[in-house]
Amino acid sequence: MSRLAILGGTPVFEQLPDYTHWPRGGEKEKEALLRTLHSGVWGGLGEENRHFSEAYAAYCQTRYALPVLNGTVSLELIFRALGIGYGDEVIVPPYTFSASVHSIALCGAMPVFADIDPETFNLDPASAEQRITPRTRAILGVHLGGRMFDADALGGIAQRHGLYLIEDAAHAQGSEWKGCRAGSLGAAGSFSFQATKNICSGEGGAITTNDPALYEKLWSLHAGGCAFGAEQEEHSWLGTNARLSEWQCAILLARLERLDGDIELRMKNAAYLDKQLSELPYFRALRADERITRHSMHLYCFRYLPEGLDGLPRRIFIKALAAELGNVVCEGYCDPIYEMAMLYSDDFQKMTGRTFVNPREMLPGNERIAHAEGCWMTHSSLLGPQQDMDRIVEAFAKVGSGADELRKAFGQEEQK
Ligand SMILES: Cc1ncc(COP(=O)(O)O)c(C=O)c1O
Structure with missing residues (x-):
C-alpha cells in the first residue's frame, strides 16, 4: 500500500469528482x-x-x-x-x-x-x-x-x-x-x-x-x-x-424530476459498499431490514469499530480517511444534543417552565455511536460509477493498513 495521504502520500482521490459537489443545477x-x-x-x-x-x-x-x-x-x-x-x-x-x-x-x-x-x-x-x-x-x-x-x-x-x-x-x-x-x-x-x-x-x-x-x-x-x-x-x-x-x-x-434516478444510483452503490467494506474488521454496516423498501441515502451511515484496529480512535481514522477521499466523510453527530448549552439556558427554562436534566446515563446506545462508532459519508459521494466505489473501498483498506503509522504519528493526540 502507498503512503497515507495524511502523512504526505498521494490521496486515493487527488481531486474530488464533480458529482460530489452539491447542490448542482442545470x-x-x-x-x-x-x-x-x-x-x-x-x-x-x-x-x-x-x-x-x-x-x-x-x-x-x-x-x-x-x-x-x-x-x-x-x-x-x-x-x-x-x-x-x-x-x-x-x-x-x-x-x-x-x-x-x-x-x-x-x-x-x-x-x-x-x-x-x-x-x-x-x-x-x-x-x-x-x-x-x-x-x-x-x-x-x-x-x-x-x-x-x-x-x-x-x-x-x-x-x-x-x-x-x-x-x-x-x-x-x-x-x-x-x-x-x-x-x-x-x-x-x-x-x-x-x-x-x-x-x-x-x-x-x-x-x-x-x-x-x-x-x-x-x-x-x-x-x-x-x-x-x-x-x-x-x-x-x-x-x-x-x-x-x-x-x-x-x-x-x-x-424532483431528478430524485428517483439519484436514489436508485445511491442505493445500488450503498449496497455495493456495504458488501465490500464488510470484509474489513473495523467496518460495520447498519442492520439490514427488508421492511425498508427504499432508502434516500441522504447519508451513508456506518459504524467504525475501533477494536478492529487495536483501539485506533475514530477521530484519527476519519481524519486519515478524509485525507484520502476529501471532505465527504465525517464522524457525524459527535456532540450529543443533551449536552448542548441551549437546553440549560434561561431561555429554555422560560419557554418550557422546566429545568432540563441531563439524561446521558439512560442513553448508552447514543453515547456509543456519538462518541466512538458513528460515521457517515455524504449522499453525493454515492453518485459516481462503480470504479469510484472501488476507490472508496481502497481508501478504507489503505487507512486500515496504515493504522500503526497513524498511531505513531498521532500517538499523543490519542492519549487525549
Ligand atoms: C433531521 C433534521 N431535522 C430538521 C432539520 C432542519 O431543517 P432546516 O435546516 O431546513 O431548518 C434538519 C436540517 O439539517 C435535519 O437534519
Whole structure:
C-alpha cells in the first residue's frame, strides 16, 4: 500500500469528482428560474407553489403537502397545529440535528430523549415506550440519513398510548417503509430542502399530512393565521409567515424530476459498499431490514469499530480517511444534543417552565455511536460509477493498513 495521504502520500482521490459537489443545477433549474422571473409572481402562493404542493403530495403518497420556509419551521408548525406546547412532552432521539429538539422547546414543550439502536442509528422503540409519562403527547421519530425508523413498532406504541407519531423526514425524501413513503406514516411529516439535502432550494421545507383538518390549520398558521379558504383577511389563529417563495418552488419542481434516478444510483452503490467494506474488521454496516423498501441515502451511515484496529480512535481514522477521499466523510453527530448549552439556558427554562436534566446515563446506545462508532459519508459521494466505489473501498483498506503509522504519528493526540 502507498503512503497515507495524511502523512504526505498521494490521496486515493487527488481531486474530488464533480458529482460530489452539491447542490448542482442545470438547464432545468435555469429554465425554472427564468419562468419565475418572467411570470411577475415571485411570492404569495402562486402557480409554482401550487404545482410543487401537488407534485410533492403525489410523490409522498399523501393527500396534502404544504411548502414552508425550512425544516425547522415545519416542525414548529406541526407541533403548534396539533396543540402541543407548554406542559407537554415530546419523545425524540438524541442522534439528530438540533432543529428536531429546538422546535419542540420553541413551542414550549419538553424534549424527552429516548435511546437509539446502535445498529440502526434510529429511535429504539422499547426505550421510547419507557420514556412515556402522563405529559407525553407525541413521538417525533427521525428517519436518520434517510433510513426509515421502525414505523410498525413506533406506530403501535403511539396508537396504544394515544400519542401522535410525527416524522422528521428532513433526510428521507423518497424513502419507503413497506412501500409507504416517508411523510405518509404518521400524523404529519416534516421535510427540509436546505442546501445539502437530496432535493434542495437553498433553504426550504414542506409538511405532509393526510388529515384535512390538520392541513387547514397548518395552512392557516403558515399564512399569517388567515382562515383557510376565507375570502377576506380573517385571522383565526396566531399565525406566522412561513410561505415558500415561487423561486424555491420552481427549483424544487425541477429537482424532483431528478430524485428517483439519484436514489436508485445511491442505493445500488450503498449496497455495493456495504458488501465490500464488510470484509474489513473495523467496518460495520447498519442492520439490514427488508421492511425498508427504499432508502434516500441522504447519508451513508456506518459504524467504525475501533477494536478492529487495536483501539485506533475514530477521530484519527476519519481524519486519515478524509485525507484520502476529501471532505465527504465525517464522524457525524459527535456532540450529543443533551449536552448542548441551549437546553440549560434561561431561555429554555422560560419557554418550557422546566429545568432540563441531563439524561446521558439512560442513553448508552447514543453515547456509543456519538462518541466512538458513528460515521457517515455524504449522499453525493454515492453518485459516481462503480470504479469510484472501488476507490472508496481502497481508501478504507489503505487507512486500515496504515493504522500503526497513524498511531505513531498521532500517538499523543490519542492519549487525549
Ligand atoms: C433531521 C433534521 N431535522 C430538521 C432539520 C432542519 O431543517 P432546516 O435546516 O431546513 O431548518 C434538519 C436540517 O439539517 C435535519 O437534519
